[in-house]
Amino acid sequence: MTPTPVLELADVTFRREGKQIIDGISLTVHAGEHWALLGPNGAGKSTLLGFCGAVTFPTSGTVRVLGEQLGRVDLARLRHSIGHVNPRHPLQYPLTIRQVVLTGITATIDTPMRWTPTADELRRADAMIDTVGLKGKAEDTWPTLSQGERGRTLIARALIAQPRLLLFDEPSTGLDVAAREQLLETIDTLGDTHPEVASVLVTHHLEELPSTTTHALLIADGRTVADGPAIDTVTTDNVSAAFDHPVAVTYHHGRWTARAAHRTGPWAAPTDAELRH
Known part of the structure; x- marks a missing residue:
């Protein structure tokens, strides 16, 4: 089936x-x-x-x-x-990384009023924070984070809701x-x-x-x-x-790259020799 x-x-x-x-x-x-x-x-x-x-x-x-x-x-x-990772996450308040991740459970942007996470939910949040490479930063606040740290926080937020x-x-x-x-x-x-x-x-x-x-x-x-x-x-x-x-696409070690194609033919890709230079 x-x-x-x-x-x-x-x-x-x-x-x-x-x-x-x-x-x-x-x-x-x-x-x-x-x-x-x-x-x-x-x-x-x-x-x-x-x-x-x-x-x-x-x-x-x-x-x-x-x-x-x-x-x-x-x-x-x-x-x-459904987990949604959007770098334009419209957060209005200086929540910590842990608090942002926990909003993945409530499916809200900010922490809901009169909602308190359980001990298990807090453990899960910290586990997700560690998973995305932000161990030790759970108390860092959103305004102080780099764009990369925000992106990884949002991945953890998406994952916590399983x-x-x-x-x-x-x-x-x-x-x-x-x-x-x-x-x-x-x-x-x-x-x-x-x-x-x-x-x-x-x-x-x-x-x-x-x-x-x-x-x-x-x-x-x-x-x-x-x-x-x-x-x-x-x-x-x-x-x-x-x-x-006309864009020449190459694939190497699991990753793609693209650049303008200027060789003969409308979509001609560079040769291996050209790629080495």
Whole structure:
């Protein structure tokens, strides 16, 4: 018996003020798979992530999250099983790292009034903080954190609710190279610490793809350009088509890079000799 997919988008469309934002995209994500959602600005990535997070409803088509069809399920209950990592987290108060992580249990931005975490919840929060590489920083406050520390805090916040689906909305936004690599290392460890959790990561920079990425969906103008196993999908031809520009894509030691292609032919990739220089 085939396990129920964690996420299913079936021929979804979305229109806003008469404009077609999404035009017939389908996506199926199974437990343990880690998908990259790639495309240029304005391609419809954020709208698709809204479907995945049970936040936005399609104009037509079907969305099933964790086996539940949008429109036929209690959304508040469903969202407790979805972890969302957004670097634009709108926190208004100087909470500590531990307090921010605990809001993953209550599914709120700030600590709810008259809510006190149990001893077990506090232990879980500290365990998650250690998992993402922030041991000893549980009492550090949000305003004092670097962007990288905030990103890892938000991953811990998402994990504490024991989600089956993790959504990453351009998690490397605003990070320098070192902080980006630390964040990606944290994401990569989730394959070992949370092997059954599925994820969808949105970005338009190939360098921001974790090495644990298993699949990819490339979109442009609200339509699918290519989808499937990442190694076969994130290619020079597909990326060039999605971004409507000749881009040479390389893959080395589990990571992708991209640069403008200037050789003969519209999407020509550099040779191995060129890559060594």
